[in-house]
Amino acid sequence: MHIETLPVKVAGDPFFTVNCYLISATAASDCVVAIDPGDQAEVILKQIATRTLAAIILTHGHYDHLGAVTELVEATGAKLYIHQDEVANVEEGYEAVRKGFFRFLKFVNPETNSYDNPAATRAPGVAETLTEGELLELCGLKLRVMHTPGHSKGSLCLYASDEGVLFSGDTLFKGTCGRTDLGGSPAQMHDTLARLATLPPRTVVYPGHEGTTTIGEELQRGLSEY
Ligand SMILES: [Zn+2]
Ligand SMILES: [Zn+2]
Structure with a gap:
């Protein structure tokens, strides 16, 4: 797998x-997948x-992971995937982007003094929903x-077992x-971390x-106690 990180x-x-x-x-592949395009389309x-x-x-x-989705979908026609339990949160995320949230300084329109970001206002249509265990x-x-x-x-992690790579989002x-x-939920986080702790340490x-980090490094820090 070839991974390009854009902060x-x-x-x-x-x-x-x-x-x-x-x-x-x-690196030579013509086809790419984007994970969490938060802004700066x-x-x-x-x-x-x-x-x-x-x-x-x-x-x-969350709003900080999806700010560029609409522009990317419009520019490329890419399909959008989210976990089925996250549909409402994604809608809230768009709403936060649309309203400008308090951080969204660049969206202040000096003429109207409003926080309007028209591109982000439009949700990019229906997303494909994902479920536990599905192989994409x-x-x-x-x-x-x-x-x-x-x-x-509905937070998800993407695990490429052959490559020993985990995209962990904010988990x-x-x-x-x-x-x-x-x-x-702290209780759910506890169970989730216990599950991640079972992945191979070299992940x-x-x-x-x-x-980046590895599961092994996090186990040494006491992953299950976070
Ligand atoms: Zn988050
Ligand atoms: Zn985040």
Whole structure:
């Protein structure tokens, strides 16, 4: 698997970035999948260049992971995938982007002094919904859907077992887990982390924010106690 990490600035805030991952079978592959395109659609499109964006997968529906989805879908026709339990959160995420949220400084229209971002206002149509255990085969990649609630109800991780790669969204970070006070549940997070702890220690974890880690490194830090 070839992984390109784009730390896109969310809402033009220089201090807040989300990792948008572009993944493909090989560096020479013409077909790419985007995970969590949080913002800066123009940066993501430039990186995709002449390749085909076949799909966009959201690890969950928080506003910082989906700000560029509409523009990408409109520009490329890519299919959007989310977990079935996350549909309502994705709608809320779009609503947060539309309203500008408080961070969305770049969307302030100086003429009206309103936070309108017309591109983000339109949800990109119906998403394909995913369920636990499903195997997504896209662009020659095989991604197993793990339903990992805790940070949000329908948070998912994408696990490529052959490659030993896990895209963990806001469920697991280097040295900590995601917050559970944004629509999640501490009890579910506990169970989810116990499940992730059973993955092979060499598994490389690509989180929604900050740098990569491995399951082994996190086990040493006490993964189940986060
Ligand atoms: Zn989140
Ligand atoms: Zn996030």
